[in-house]
Amino acid sequence: MAAVEVRRVQRLGSSSLIVTLPHSWAKSVGLKAGDSVIIASEGRTLRITPITKSVGDDEEVSLDLRKYREPRIMSLALPCLYILGYNSVELKLPGELPKMAVKRLASKLIGVDVAEEGEGVVTAKILVDHGRVNVRFSIKELTNLTLKQFRLLASTVREGYSSGLEVELRELNDEIYRIRSLVDRYLHIYHRSPVTHQNLNIPLAISILVLLSLVNSIIQDTIEVTSKLNAKPDHQLASHLDDLASVVPVIGSLAFSPSVKRALETLEKAEGVKKALETLIAGEALDKAGVVVASKTLDIIKIIQIIAYAVLCVGLLDGVKDVKA
Numbered sequence: 001m002a003a004v005e006v007r008r009v010q011r012l013g014s015s016s017l018i019v020t021l022p023h024s025w026a027k028s029v030g031l032k033a034g035d036s037v038i039i040a041s042e043g044r045t046l047r048i049t050p051i052t053k054s055v056g057d058d059e060e061v062s063l064d065l066r067k068y069r070e071p072r073i074m075s076l077a078l079p080c081l082y083i084l085g086y087n088s089v090e091l092k093l094p095g096e097l098p099k100m101a102v103k104r105l106a107s108k109l110i111g112v113d114v115a116e117e118g119e120g121v122v123t124a125k126i127l128v129d130h131g132r133v134n135v136r137f138s139i140k141e142l143t144n145l146t147l148k149q150f151r152l153l154a155s156t157v158r159e160g161y162s163s164g165l166e167v168e169l170r171e172l173n174d175e176i177y178r179i180r181s182l183v184d185r186y187l188h189i190y191h192r193s194p195v196t197h198q199n200l201n202i203p204l205a206i207s208i209l210v211l212l213s214l215v216n217s218i219i220q221d222t223i224e225v226t227s228k229l230n231a232k233p234d235h236q237l238a239s240h241l242d243d244l245a246s247v248v249p250v251i252g253s254l255a256f257s258p259s260v261k262r263a264l265e266t267l268e269k270a271e272g273v274k275k276a277l278e279t280l281i282a283g284e285a286l287d288k289a290g291v292v293v294a295s296k297t298l299d300i301i302k303i304i305q306i307i308a309y310a311v312l313c314v315g316l317l318d319g320v321k322d323v324k325a
Contacts, residue, residue, distance in 0.1 A: 021048070060088040065098070066120070074098040075105055082109055082126055083184040089124040108174055110182050128185065136256065138186065139205060141179050142212045143252030148172055149219040150245035153226075157293055158238035161227035169223060176216050183209050201258065204314050208255045211303050218303075222296040231289030237280065241297065244273045244304075251307055260315040266308040274301045 005022065012018045021031070039048055061081060065074055074093060081089045093099050102122050106114045111128035149172060156165060247266050254262060277294045280286055286294060 060090065061086050062090040062092070064092040066092055066094045069094075075101045078102050078105055078112075078124060079109065079181060082112065082181060083188060085185060085188050087126045089126065091122045091124070093120045093122060095120060108177050108181075110178050128182065136205075138179060138183050139209060139212075139252050139255045142176075142183070142209060142216070143248055145172065145176050145179065146212055146215055146219070147245055147248045149176075149216060149223075150241060150248060153219055153223050153293070154238045154241040154245065156223055156226055157231065157234050157241060157290075160231065160233055161223075165223075166227075169220075173220060176213075176220075180213050180216070183213065201255075201314055204258065204310060205255045207310055208251065208307055211307050212251070215300050215303055218296055218300055222293055225292050225296075226289050229289035229292065231293070232287055234286065234290050237277075237286065237290055237293060240273050240276050240280075241293075243276075244270065244297065244301065247304060251304065254307075254311045258311045258315040260312055263308045263312040263315060267305060267312075270301045270304045270308065274298060277301075 007019050007022075009017050009019050026032075039046055063077055063081075065077060068074070075098075077091055078089060091102060093102065099116065099120070099122050102124075103114050106112045106124060109126075111126060113125045113127060115123050115125075152165065152169060152172065247269050250262060250266055254266070277298055281291060281294050
């Protein structure tokens, strides 16, 4: 049975009101003076949740990688610790080449300052404050990058692959890696950070971020495969890609404002492109590269449909709540 007691509200300064927390409760949850709590407003009720300390909150972590000889382990160590939420990292590496690989990867991560300390030792200070990670910005940024990817894919299909597109693709992939790593870091630590994202359904937003990252990977793979197959220009297929790209900005806005109407419109648009692509494949008008692009795009459509259905469910639930209110 929940403990219930009455406490008097007191004034602090000219406008603030305070109330003390029960000592027995604070002790039971390990709350001390100076700790932070999450305060969530639920109508006439305030919910107070302690921000617990976990492995990712440690001041420093040190890994001795000298016993490993697999290069991928050397290169993945820092990104892994970055994603897990560590803020100070020391890596002991077997030689200079691994140090160069770590520094090269660090340059692709947001808010990482790398320094060398002695032979074979690299330290990294991660200056990202996870309590200030803006999930709205992350969704908007990934949405913009996804739209750029779609346009790049459509351009590749319409005009063929070129060295200029190769440079643009490399820069775009680096930016996606930065944002995706920041998003992954947020996914691991958001639950113990102060929730300041007002009017945002956090589980829905995180689902959209993850699925957009998957779309990014599929588009990137599709462009690379298309370049290797020397695809011939196909304006009709490129036009369908442009049609599908038009729903990407809508997906970003749906994370902030779940709308049943716009979710249904997104499903309708995706279904229309799906039928058009299936018709192209069945008509055998596409070359080998075109079939790959169309098939991969059908996979992307499935992901877009998952996002739209999730938004639809959230929007319907919000409508039920509004009716009950």
